[in-house]
Amino acid sequence: MSQDFRLDNIGKVNRNKKISFTFNKKKYFGYEGDTIASALIANGVHLVGRSFKYHRPRGFFGVGVDEPYAILQLERNNERDPNIRATEQEIFEGLEVKSVNCWPSVNFDIGAINNFLKMFFPAGFYYKTFMWPPSFWYKIYEPFIRMAAGFGEASIKHDKERYEHKYEYCDLLITGSGPSGLASAYAAAKNGARVILAEDKPRYGGSLLTSDVNIGNQTGAEWSEKIITELKSMSNVIVKNRSQVFGYYDHNMLVMSERISDHLPKTQRYLPKQRLWYIRAKEVLISSGSIERPLVFGNNDTPGVMLSSAAKEYMKVYGVLVGKKPLIFTNNDSGYETAIEFKKNGVNPLILDTRKDPSSDIISEAKNLGIEIKFSHVVVAAKGYKKVKSADIAKISDNKKDLSNIENIECDCICVSGFWTPSIHLASQSGNKSEFNEKIDAFIPKKSKQKEHTIGSANGKFTLEETIKEAFDKGYEISNKITENNNKVSIPTVVEKKSTEHDKFWCVPLPKGKSYKRFLDFQNDVAVTDIELALREGFRSIEHVKRYTTLGMATDQGKTSNLNGLQLVSDIENKVVPQVGHTTFRPPYTPVSIGAIVGREVGKHSKPTRKSPMHEWHEKNNAVFVDAGVWLRPRYYKQGNETLFEASKREAKNVRKNVGVCDVTTLGKIDVKGPDAAEFLNRVYTNAWLKLPVGKARYGVMLREDGIVMDDGTTTRISENHYHMTTTTAQAANVLSHLEYYLQLVWPELNVNVVSTTEQWAGAAIAGPNSRALLMKLFPNTDVSNEGLPFMGYKEGDLFGIPAKIYRISFSGELAYEVNVESDFGNFMWEKIIDIGKEFQIQPYGTEALSTLRIEMGHVAGSELDGRTIPHDASLEGLVSKKKDFIGKRSLSRSAFTKPDREKIVGVVPLDKTTSIPEGSYIVKDPNAKLPNPKLGHVSASCWSVEYDNPFSLAIIKDGKNMIGQKLFAMSPLKNKTIPVEIVSSHYVDPEGKRVRA
Amino acid sequence: MLYIFCPHCGSRSQNEFAYGGDATVKRPELNKEISDQEWNNFVYLRKSPRGKHLELWHHISGCRQWIKVERDTSTHEIFKTYKADELTK
Numbered sequence A: 001m002s003q004d005f006r007l008d009n010i011g012k013v014n015r016n017k018k019i020s021f022t023f024n025k026k027k028y029f030g031y032e033g034d035t036i037a038s039a040l041i042a043n044g045v046h047l048v049g050r051s052f053k054y055h056r057p058r059g060f061f062g063v064g065v066d067e068p069y070a071i072l073q074l075e076r077n078n079e080r081d082p083n084i085r086a087t088e089q090e091i092f093e094g095l096e097v098k099s100v101n102c103w104p105s106v107n108f109d110i111g112a113i114n115n116f117l118k119m120f121f122p123a124g125f126y127y128k129t130f131m132w133p134p135s136f137w138y139k140i141y142e143p144f145i146r147m148a149a150g151f152g153e154a155s156i157k158h159d160k161e162r163y164e165h166k167y168e169y170c171d172l173l174i175t176g177s178g179p180s181g182l183a184s185a186y187a188a189a190k191n192g193a194r195v196i197l198a199e200d201k202p203r204y205g206g207s208l209l210t211s212d213v214n215i216g217n218q219t220g221a222e223w224s225e226k227i228i229t230e231l232k233s234m235s236n237v238i239v240k241n242r243s244q245v246f247g248y249y250d251h252n253m254l255v256m257s258e259r260i261s262d263h264l265p266k267t268q269r270y271l272p273k274q275r276l277w278y279i280r281a282k283e284v285l286i287s288s289g290s291i292e293r294p295l296v297f298g299n300n301d302t303p304g305v306m307l308s309s310a311a312k313e314y315m316k317v318y319g320v321l322v323g324k325k326p327l328i329f330t331n332n333d334s335g336y337e338t339a340i341e342f343k344k345n346g347v348n349p350l351i352l353d354t355r356k357d358p359s360s361d362i363i364s365e366a367k368n369l370g371i372e373i374k375f376s377h378v379v380v381a382a383k384g385y386k387k388v389k390s391a392d393i394a395k396i397s398d399n400k401k402d403l404s405n406i407e408n409i410e411c412d413c414i415c416v417s418g419f420w421t422p423s424i425h426l427a428s429q430s431g432n433k434s435e436f437n438e439k440i441d442a443f444i445p446k447k448s449k450q451k452e453h454t455i456g457s458a459n460g461k462f463t464l465e466e467t468i469k470e471a472f473d474k475g476y477e478i479s480n481k482i483t484e485n486n487n488k489v490s491i492p493t494v495v496e497k498k499s500t501e502h503d504k505f506w507c508v509p510l511p512k513g514k515s516y517k518r519f520l521d522f523q524n525d526v527a528v529t530d531i532e533l534a535l536r537e538g539f540r541s542i543e544h545v546k547r548y549t550t551l552g553m554a555t556d557q558g559k560t561s562n563l564n565g566l567q568l569v570s571d572i573e574n575k576v577v578p579q580v581g582h583t584t585f586r587p588p589y590t591p592v593s594i595g596a597i598v599g600r601e602v603g604k605h606s607k608p609t610r611k612s613p614m615h616e617w618h619e620k621n622n623a624v625f626v627d628a629g630v631w632l633r634p635r636y637y638k639q640g641n642e643t644l645f646e647a648s649k650r651e652a653k654n655v656r657k658n659v660g661v662c663d664v665t666t667l668g669k670i671d672v673k674g675p676d677a678a679e680f681l682n683r684v685y686t687n688a689w690l691k692l693p694v695g696k697a698r699y700g701v702m703l704r705e706d707g708i709v710m711d712d713g714t715t716t717r718i719s720e721n722h723y724h725m726t727t728t729t730a731q732a733a734n735v736l737s738h739l740e741y742y743l744q745l746v747w748p749e750l751n752v753n754v755v756s757t758t759e760q761w762a763g764a765a766i767a768g769p770n771s772r773a774l775l776m777k778l779f780p781n782t783d784v785s786n787e788g789l790p791f792m793g794y795k796e797g798d799l800f801g802i803p804a805k806i807y808r809i810s811f812s813g814e815l816a817y818e819v820n821v822e823s824d825f826g827n828f829m830w831e832k833i834i835d836i837g838k839e840f841q842i843q844p845y846g847t848e849a850l851s852t853l854r855i856e857m858g859h860v861a862g863s864e865l866d867g868r869t870i871p872h873d874a875s876l877e878g879l880v881s882k883k884k885d886f887i888g889k890r891s892l893s894r895s896a897f898t899k900p901d902r903e904k905i906v907g908v909v910p911l912d913k914t915t916s917i918p919e920g921s922y923i924v925k926d927p928n929a930k931l932p933n934p935k936l937g938h939v940s941a942s943c944w945s946v947e948y949d950n951p952f953s954l955a956i957i958k959d960g961k962n963m964i965g966q967k968l969f970a971m972s973p974l975k976n977k978t979i980p981v982e983i984v985s986s987h988y989v990d991p992e993g994k995r996v997r998a
Numbered sequence B: 001m002l003y004i005f006c007p008h009c010g011s012r013s014q015n016e017f018a019y020g021g022d023a024t025v026k027r028p029e030l031n032k033e034i035s036d037q038e039w040n041n042f043v044y045l046r047k048s049p050r051g052k053h054l055e056l057w058h059h060i061s062g063c064r065q066w067i068k069v070e071r072d073t074s075t076h077e078i079f080k081t082y083k084a085d086e087l088t089k
């Protein structure tokens, strides 16, 4: 199969490797190294999409990141990858792509009727058209906009690709491997600096790949090849291709996305798809080059109209002709390079130069090659619908206002060059305020805000000699500052033919009686008339004009449209461009995959998973796990076909009747040590700590300064100056930070140290009337009698040769102990407890049974200590010392916290003793009251009381203390339930606390 | 992402730190009688200046030390960082 537009002896694609791919289900082939764009153009395909608003035919406009048209969707195995630029995506065997934004097909698109209705789609048409009536929104407007909008569909399937993150540090980051990037990287690397050189394209060299220049005694392309090879061999240099530095953030941190496997077929994917680099650079050199500016004329969006530099790159890099009857429309010398390249490949171009009588070496060369040139000529309008067929051209007057001699010329492509726009995006993102440069009619960076410099054409330097010299100097200067080395490399001589003068002309006037659409923003279909309308309607600020017309707001961020838009606004307003100013550039420079941003932190990897040392035992014994913060905890141990409800009831009952064991490893543990530890605890907790004897534990509550309960737990005095503090699982990290804050900043005079020991200890809570009998068998040499180890006592023991710590504390309200051993012995301890506990009918219990046990005892937990409650609300006021001061005490005397009807915890029992009350239900006096029904409070936790075999809940309600005995209602609008209830004491079981002391 | 110089560890990325608010706030002394107004000022009222701000950062994924950072809130420029026991009046 021959390719009509492929050239034989030119380009860098691999002719030995044919690659087939499909575009809109039709099969094509290209060569290894082709992009979708170059391969399709080689096959003569120019119609690839439809425009955003008018659904006009779309072809290719550029050859890289600036591409506004050829946005495709990659499809494979029902997976979709939208927003792919055909000019960047390389082809691989089996690649499937399709057009977007057209229905039913790119050739026949129903939406193109918008093009004929364009009087109804002026600037701001969304704001005007879809305003009225409001009832039309959901049924008519929104579906219409959704159908018409967008550049593809995101996949709804889980993205199975792997994305990596990498952190890197360097002396100098250089963004772009054109002449300035290469020269500065070389100079800096040779002087010992650690350099990262990033290139967004697959090939290094930038403009050197396509321009006809000499550096030293080599062509530009040869020179770049030599430099890049040497850089790659240096250990202090990282060179990356297919890598776009897209964001410049604070403190010289830049983010780069590296496309590692996007160009490879799936079968080779043992590599990540993309890698996101977070680079902290001491200095940054922005050498991102410049993007050619379009010229504005009638129907300038027709497929076949493209940037002249793109046409040249398709020839020189890909060996592809964009047309065989090219028209070159230029206001500067760049168009001549493209024309000469056409000529060299056997195609006769016609040059229309807006200038009257320019002269330079390259113009002479074009003339000598016999290329036809028409000076003072312009393209008035492109003709042809799905592809350029001809063009109306005309002579333009010296003042550029009047057209004459309009004639129609046959052509199949129009290559435009309206001079060059420096890519200042990264500099702008860094905070650099740019300034308008009259000479080049574009903005260039001004004063550096961060440690950044812009060099080469990105800085408006368009001669190679100037660029190379500046880049070598900067590379040396910066590296010298960092490394203090003095190895200077010599600067090569440069030969270049083109001059950098350009004609300050950008928009062709309309001929009399014609109303061609002249587009400024190709991706968002913003035409000259739209800007004119916006200004007529009173929009002045360029930021407002941008949002009203959507100029520069598409995924290409106006890379090709911004300056022409500004020119137009300033022309109409009779201002100069700098007065109009420009909109702010924000990251990302190019679209970035969400997957790359997320990296590997997806699904269960979005946070760490922490497991106790007994985790495997739980798994083997049918534990069903629940997330407790980042921990996995057994929720219940399933026997047979048990439900959660049945299993947790069985486990809780067994604790009340016999003995149970629960994995409490996840509790936060903090060692508090030092001569002032007691004094410190006395300030941290609401109750008194100075007199706690060694070998005793105490329950404590700590507040924030605003009086709200922060956490609770028991703390044990292990020895004179050593305390073992426990926190809730959820608050462990916050409590440690809180303690460190007071020790380091508020009371540095206290001689105390705190350190987290959560992971050092494995913990088992042994609870139930049989727990002491079991403990006596576990620790035969330790006196664990009620006298030897009383309630809130602490002892060290010997668990079959393993040192253990035994705390007699209880969360379940039963006679209970917590045994801690070093984590490595956790499983040993657990198996011993289960093994020896058999004769006492031991069963392991999970968090659900644990909740049941604590709820019916009225012990508070996270659902009551929810960041809104003070000690009084949780019936913990007895623990608040009146004598001493502590963190948050002063807040407790504020009026809202002392009013008589302050909320308080109560118990709630349904009158029918069978209907469970949903957590979160409101407690109300009258279920039929007018809405909003005044609520007394809410149900914080619910369980099935195993003691009384009926539902029981805790609630925090207004004036709770005086509500006991009242008949009220629990309402759950979510579950649509209204349940008559009685308010009882929150201490539903064993209110005197006899069992724990038994 | 900011690059913060920890006086104990050296320059580290912001994601190792937790922000801790205004470093100039002084907690009233324990056991001292103070008015509701004074207490409210301490607990709730903070200035939110544009420009220089002395603030606390906690090097939680590093040395666990609280440090003081003098930062410009609009440009993020960091002028100087201090140990917890510096700049105490």
Ligand SMILES: [Zn+2]
Residues within 6 Å of the ligand: B006, B007, B008, B009, B010, B059, B062, B063, B064, B065
């Ligand atoms: Zn540190």
